Amino acid sequence: MANQETQVLDEIIVSSRRKMLTLGVASLAGLAVGASAIRANAATAYSDSDILNFALNLEYLEANFYYLAAFGTTIDVANTASMNAKALTITLSGTVGTAGTVTGGSKVPFTTIPAASYATETAVEEGKHVQYLLTALGSSAVAQPAINLSTSFATLAAAAGIPNGASFTPYDNDNDFLVGAYIFEDVGVTAYHGAASLLTMSANLMAATGILAVEAYHAGLIRTAINAIDPTGTSIAEYTNMISTLRASLSQAGLLGVAPSAYDSNPDDYGLANTPVSLAGGPNVTATRITDADPTNVIAFARNTTQVLNIVTGGGAVSGTTETKPAIGLFFPAGMNAGPNGFK
Amino acid sequence: MDKLSTIIKNPFSRRKFLAGVGASAGAVATLNLAACGGSGSGGPSSPTSPPPTTTTYTDADILNFALNLEYLEAQFYLYAATGNGLEASDTTAGSASPYQTAGTVTLGNAAMVPGLPAAQQDILNEIAYEEQEHVRFLRSALGSAAVPMPDIDLSFFGPLAVAANIVTSPTSFNPFDNFDDFLVGGFIFEDVGVTAYAGAAPLISAAGVAAGYLTAAAGILAVEAYHAAYIRTTLTANAIASGSGAAYPPIADANLVETLRATLTVGNSAAPSTTGSDETTLTVPPNLTTASSIVPASPTTAIAFARTVNQVLHIVYGSATVGVKSGGFFPSGANSIFATTTA
Numbered sequence: 001m002a003n004q005e006t007q008v009l010d011e012i013i014v015s016s017r018r019k020m021l022t023l024g025v026a027s028l029a030g031l032a033v034g035a036s037a038i039r040a041n042a043a044t045a046y047s048d049s050d051i052l053n054f055a056l057n058l059e060y061l062e063a064n065f066y067y068l069a070a071f072g073t074t075i076d077v078a079n080t081a082s083m084n085a086k087a088l089t090i091t092l093s094g095t096v097g098t099a100g101t102v103t104g105g106s107k108v109p110f111t112t113i114p115a116a117s118y119a120t121e122t123a124v125e126e127g128k129h130v131q132y133l134l135t136a137l138g139s140s141a142v143a144q145p146a147i148n149l150s151t152s153f154a155t156l157a158a159a160a161g162i163p164n165g166a167s168f169t170p171y172d173n174d175n176d177f178l179v180g181a182y183i184f185e186d187v188g189v190t191a192y193h194g195a196a197s198l199l200t201m202s203a204n205l206m207a208a209t210g211i212l213a214v215e216a217y218h219a220g221l222i223r224t225a226i227n228a229i230d231p232t233g234t235s236i237a238e239y240t241n242m243i244s245t246l247r248a249s250l251s252q253a254g255l256l257g258v259a260p261s262a263y264d265s266n267p268d269d270y271g272l273a274n275t276p277v278s279l280a281g282g283p284n285v286t287a288t289r290i291t292d293a294d295p296t297n298v299i300a301f302a303r304n305t306t307q308v309l310n311i312v313t314g315g316g317a318v319s320g321t322t323e324t325k326p327a328i329g330l331f332f333p334a335g336m337n338a339g340p341n342g343f344k
Numbered sequence: 345m346d347k348l349s350t351i352i353k354n355p356f357s358r359r360k361f362l363a364g365v366g367a368s369a370g371a372v373a374t375l376n377l378a379a380c381g382g383s384g385s386g387g388p389s390s391p392t393s394p395p396p397t398t399t400t401y402t403d404a405d406i407l408n409f410a411l412n413l414e415y416l417e418a419q420f421y422l423y424a425a426t427g428n429g430l431e432a433s434d435t436t437a438g439s440a441s442p443y444q445t446a447g448t449v450t451l452g453n454a455a456m457v458p459g460l461p462a463a464q465q466d467i468l469n470e471i472a473y474e475e476q477e478h479v480r481f482l483r484s485a486l487g488s489a490a491v492p493m494p495d496i497d498l499s500f501f502g503p504l505a506v507a508a509n510i511v512t513s514p515t516s517f518n519p520f521d522n523f524d525d526f527l528v529g530g531f532i533f534e535d536v537g538v539t540a541y542a543g544a545a546p547l548i549s550a551a552g553v554a555a556g557y558l559t560a561a562a563g564i565l566a567v568e569a570y571h572a573a574y575i576r577t578t579l580t581a582n583a584i585a586s587g588s589g590a591a592y593p594p595i596a597d598a599n600l601v602e603t604l605r606a607t608l609t610v611g612n613s614a615a616p617s618t619t620g621s622d623e624t625t626l627t628v629p630p631n632l633t634t635a636s637s638i639v640p641a642s643p644t645t646a647i648a649f650a651r652t653v654n655q656v657l658h659i660v661y662g663s664a665t666v667g668v669k670s671g672g673f674f675p676s677g678a679n680s681i682f683a684t685t686t687a
Contacts, residue, residue, distance in 0.1 A: 081633065084633060085633070085634075085635055110632050111632075113584050113629055113630075113631065113632060114580075114581050114584055114636075116629075116632040116633070117580075117584075117629035117632075117634060117635055117636035118577075118636055118638065120629075120633065120634065120635040120636070121635035121636045121637065121638060121639065124635055124646070125639060125641065125646035126646075128644070128645055128646035129645075129646055129647075131645075132645045132646070132647065189566050193559070193562050193563055193566060196545070196558060196559065196562045197553050197556075197558045197559045197562075202546050205545065205546050205558075206542075206545075206546050206650065207645075207647060209542050209545050209546070209562060209565065209648075209650070210542060210641070210642075210645075210647035210648040210649070210650065211646075211647055211648075212562060212565065212566060213538050213542055213565055213566070213569045213641075213648035214569075214639050214641050214646055214647065214648050215566075216565075216566040216567075216569035216570050216573070217569045217570075217572065217573040217576075217638060217639040217640075217641075217648070218573075218639065219570065219573070220569060220570035220571070220572070220573025220574055220577070221573045221576075221577045221638045221639075223570070223574075224573060224574045224577040224578060224581075225577065225581070228578075228581060231463045274466060277469055277470070277473035278473075279422060279425060279426050279428075279469065279472055279473055279476065280422055280426065280428055280429065280430055280431045280434075280476065281431050282426065282428075285425075285465075285469045286462070286465075286466050286469060287466055287467075287469040287470035287473055288463075288466045288467050288469075288470045289470065290467070290470060290570055290571075290573075290574045291470065291474055291567050291570040291571065292570070293474070293563070293566070293567050293570075294563075296477075297477055297478075297480075297481040298473070298474040298477040298478060298481070298564075298567055299481065299560055299563030299564055299566075299567065300562075300563040300564075300566035300567055300570075301563075302559055302562075302563065
């Protein structure tokens with residue numbers, strides 16, 4: 001279904017394929033460049049609160065997805081399932097910005113214990129992340145923005161080229177839920193990773209590091225589950241490659257035309273396709289790709305806020321080489337919420 | 345690229361130890377753990393004379409500490425995947441390192457895990473490659489400051505398994521003999537790797553942050569978490585498929601490893617999944633409405649745990665003794681200014 005969002009996505013995919021621009025950081029020189037590129041795209045007067053609020057927007061998104069999939073309710077409304085799982089019922093105490101509603105989502109009719117138990121565990125943990133950030137930010141916490149958990153998945157799936165993508169929903173069965181979860185988890189890793197070096201207070205850094213680790217556990221969990229179900233990549237594992245390609249394109253566009261020579265020529269997002277590796281100088285052997293990382297040094301990718309925004313808004317954060325502010329689209333139909341110097 | 349040596353020479357990057365690494369006077373504790381310690385003789389290691397209570401360290405010291413752990417992980421996974429270890433050229437000393445001699449690997453049972461189907465061999469290949477690349481990255485980042493590989497004892501899995509009450513004889517546990525035992529062997533390291541990087545990241549200096557070392561450490565931390573998630577998820581899924589934890593003993597073995605690690609973690613020896621513990625027990629969800637426990641994290645905040653350098657050493661030395669400078673997987677100690685446990 002063509003609309004403004006899909007047109008933006010289509011243009012980005014086409015232009016990115018033509019340019020074959022990619023992001024990667026392979027050496028310390030590259031790291032230094034990467035770090036300054038991350039800083040260059042951040043507001044000059046940001047604070048730790050701005051960074052944590054950016055994370056809070058993402059946690060609102062993830063937590064609601066998992067609560068809806070696992071329990072059939074949003075994070076602020078308890079039901080029997082959420083209470084049985086001892087998931088927090090979040091008082092939406094954030095006030096900065098414009099409060100919005102969550103649309104879409106429904107309880108997945110799970111039939112397999114692994115997928116069901118992962119959904120339940122992850123929902124509980126993401127709820128705690130929301131609460132942690134709300135408590136830490138206090139009166140500076142942003143309100144939960146409008147969140148689209150209904151049509152966003154089909155829009156993304158179609159843009160990624162997933163078969164029958166225009167009718168994709170993550171809520172109809174175990175495997176589709178895993179694909180829906182895949183859309184978020186590696187993004188969470190890259191977002192917290194990008195934010196880590198920007199935080200100034202040690203306590204905030206420690207918390208962000210600890211949440212980064214959990215996001216990576218979640219991503220590893222989902223990638224392991226999908227790989228186990230489809231080790232040869234004929235179904236949902238192949239979809240991860242498509243989603244990663246799309247995310248890498250959106251992420252690259254978020255770099256606002258920064259010269260590709262500054263980065264290695266590899267994308268900043270990998271699906272589950274196997275890859276050849278050389279062990280201790282030996283001939284290439286086949287390896288899985290449970291870990292989503294830069295293959296030249298196997299360090300997880302980091303993204304700046306523009307890159308992350310461009311992914312979660314489906315291309316709404318950039319227009320060519322200029323930023324679009326506020327970034328609006330896809331999961332955030334009214335954009336994120338932020339303080340006056342924050343990221344949106 | 346030699347930014348790190350520039351930072352080492354810069355006095356502004358030197359700082360005193362933060363709390364948790366330096367020991368306070370008189371805080372020497374001994375725990376009597378049979379069969380822990382490198383000799384396998386059944387007694388605790390003898391403490392050395394108490395080390396200085398404070399010292400200064402650099403970003404290079406932090407990265408070199410991580411490098412010691414990566415040497416250990418890389419050797420384990422490479423042997424499991426190929427039957428061979430790191431190339432010699434990946435173990436040598438940087439020209440400016442105070443440690444100049446690369447160690448040797450005591451193999452024990454180390455060998456290529458036999459007869460794996462492609463799907464499992466591919467996993468071993470991935471993790472081995474990634475740990476190898478971590479070794480190479482840290483060595484490249486450290487340049488002339490890189491420490492060489494210390495002596496590594498891969499026969500310690502046996503005594504460790506005895507200490508954990510997994511088996512009664514050290515010859516009865518071999519993480520190289522099949523995939524399930526490999527999962528338990530890898531499990532010993534992976535959550536520890538996450539907590540080690542989580543504890544080390546906030547110690548990097550401001551200059552190190554600007555140079556990208558925090559980003560690098562955080563990025564390696566994430567990869568360790570991907571690895572740990574793979575192992576924990578696979579153990580859990582195998583138990584679910586077997587019908588129960590009782591029907592799949594490796595998951596209970598992993599939990600025994602957690603219990604042992606908790607015991608060794610001086611300063612937080614709370615049993616797994618009890619208040620304040622740094623470990624989360626692996627559970628086997630029995631139905632469609634029970635959560636799994638893949639992620640080791642605080643039950644209050646769902647934030648992952650962090651360990652101090654000392655706590656990591658206690659685990660890899662297999663000793664809760666303060667003042668210990670070697671043992672366990674590092675029979676000659678880590679090549680690190682942190683090598684002696686001070687708390």
